[in-house]
Amino acid sequence: MSRGxxxxxxxxxxxxxxxxxxxxxxxxxxxxxxxxxxxxxxWATFTVPGNRICWNVIIQIGITEIVDDxxxxxxxxxxxxxxxxxxxxxxxxxxxxLGDLFDATPAERVSKVYFEDMLFETWNHGRTxxxxxxxxxxxxxxxxxxxxxxxxxxxxxxxxxxIKPTSFENIKKALSEYKEERFDAVKEQYPQSxxxxxxxxxxxxxxxxxRHVIFNWLPKSMQKKQLQKDSAYRPQANFxxxxxxxxxxxxxPQAPSKRIQKEEDTNKN
Numbered sequence: 530m531s532r533g534x535x536x537x538x539x540x541x542x543x544x545x546x547x548x549x550x551x552x553x554x555x556x557x558x559x560x561x562x563x564x565x566x567x568x569x570x571x572w573a574t575f576t577v578p579g580n581r582i583c584w585n586v587i588i589q590i591g592i593t594e595i596v597d598d599x600x601x602x603x604x605x606x607x608x609x610x611x612x613x614x615x616x617x618x619x620x621x622x623x624x625x626x627l628g629d630l631f632d633a634t635p636a637e638r639v640s641k642v643y644f645e646d647m648l649f650e651t652w653n654h655g656r657t658x659x660x661x662x663x664x665x666x667x668x669x670x671x672x673x674x675x676x677x678x679x680x681x682x683x684x685x686x687x688x689x690x691x692i693k694p695t696s697f698e699n700i701k702k703a704l705s706e707y708k709e710e711r712f713d714a715v716k717e718q719y720p721q722s723x724x725x726x727x728x729x730x731x732x733x734x735x736x737x738x739x740r741h742v743i744f745n746w747l748p749k750s751m752q753k754k755q756l757q758k759d760s761a762y763r764p765q766a767n768f769x770x771x772x773x774x775x776x777x778x779x780x781x782p783q784a785p786s787k788r789i790q791k792e793e794d795t796n797k798n
Contacts, residue, residue, distance in 0.1 A: 531645065531734055533589065533591070533668075533726065533730075534587050534588065534589055534643075534644040534668075534726065534730055535587070535588045535641060535643055535644070536582070536585055536586065536587050536588070536634045536641070536642045536643075536644060537585070537588075537610060537614070537639065537640070537641055537642075538583070538585045538586075538612065538629070538642060539583070539584055539586075539630070539634040539638050539639040539640070540581055540582070540583045540584075540634065540638050541581050541582050541630055541634045541638075542633050542634070542635065543579055543580040543581055544580050544581060544582060544633060547648070547722065549580075549581055549624055551576050551582075551623075551624070552576050552580040552581065552582065553580070554576065557573065557575050557576055557577070558623075558732060559573065559574070559576075560573065560574050560575070560622060560623045561573045561729070562620075562621070562622070562720050563729070563730075563732075563740075564732065565722075566732060567783060568579070568588040568732065568739060569588050569591075569618060569619070569732055570586060570587070570589075570794040571583045571586075571589075571729060571730045571732075572585065572586045572587070572617075572620060573586045573587075574622050574623065574624065574630065581734070582630060582633075584622075584627065584630045584631075584634070586627070586640060587644070587729075587730050588616065589730055589731065590615075593750055594627070595670050597656060610641060611636075612682060614627075614631050614639075616647060618631060618785055621766075621789050634772060642667060642670050644670075644726070645666050645668075646666050646667055646668050646719065646722065647664075647665070647666045648665050648715065648716060648719065648722075649664055649665065652664045652704075652707075652711075652712075653698075653701075653705060653707070653708055655701060655703035656697070656700055656701070656704075656773045658685065658704045658708075660678060660681035660682060660685060661674070661678030661681055661682075661709075662674060662678065664681070664715075665677065665715045665797065666720070667718060667719065667722050668722040668723065668725070668726045669728040670711040670722055670725035670728075670729050670784065671721060671722050671725035671729065672717075673718045673722050673725075674722075674775075677714075677715050677718060677763065678709070678763070680714070680764050681711055682709075682760075683764045683765065684710055684711050684764050685704075685707045685709065686719040686766055687706040687730060687734050687764075687766060687768065687786065688703040688704070688706050688769075689703060690712075690767075690768045690788060691703060691785060691786060691787045691788045721736070721759070724739075727739055727740070728740050728744075729733065729745060756778075757778050759777060759778075760778050761778060761780055761781045762781050765783060767783060767785055767786040767789075768786050768788070768789060775776065
């Protein structure tokens, strides 16, 4: 397991729309700011229902010793958190400063979260099965954690549907097949999540260079090729009518439901 980043997250109370007109917009208003090379900070804000704003400050471990010392312990100490918040109050946002949002955020709505990644080898035992972060923690930089958790649920549902009869051995077999089908697909996401984290949160010289190259020099054709690869894997519930294809990207074929195939063969005979 690696811990390269720490995040402070919070949600404000309901805000005055006259001062923060973005809270009335139907679409979520998102701002993402990467600090200069002298700081380990990246911060983001986004509007949520109820005239509120969520804020997120990401700290890269290993850049500043003072910050590392403050967060060397995994224990939650509000005073420790407040000390850091006081030191970054002046950071600019599209709504003023972070301090303005801190002041509108109750202390109980502030949390410290480690960005961890870990791919576990064991996902199931007997009738017990793991999905999402319980089986594979991913850095949240590319949204892969949420996407893969939903894909886990879809594939698991497919294998559960195919259990017939529902004997203990068939249940164990279905859970093992779920893990076998998902493991390699999840494993492929880790290198991409690392790169995305470097692009979004990285402050070392090499990470700054990587960000400059990808955002300024990487050909659009290469970006499109990667997008096509990432978007081709779209598992669906195979016991329901398939969703129609929209767009031009080809989709990786999905195995049909064994149970439905067997029932169709039986009806034909």
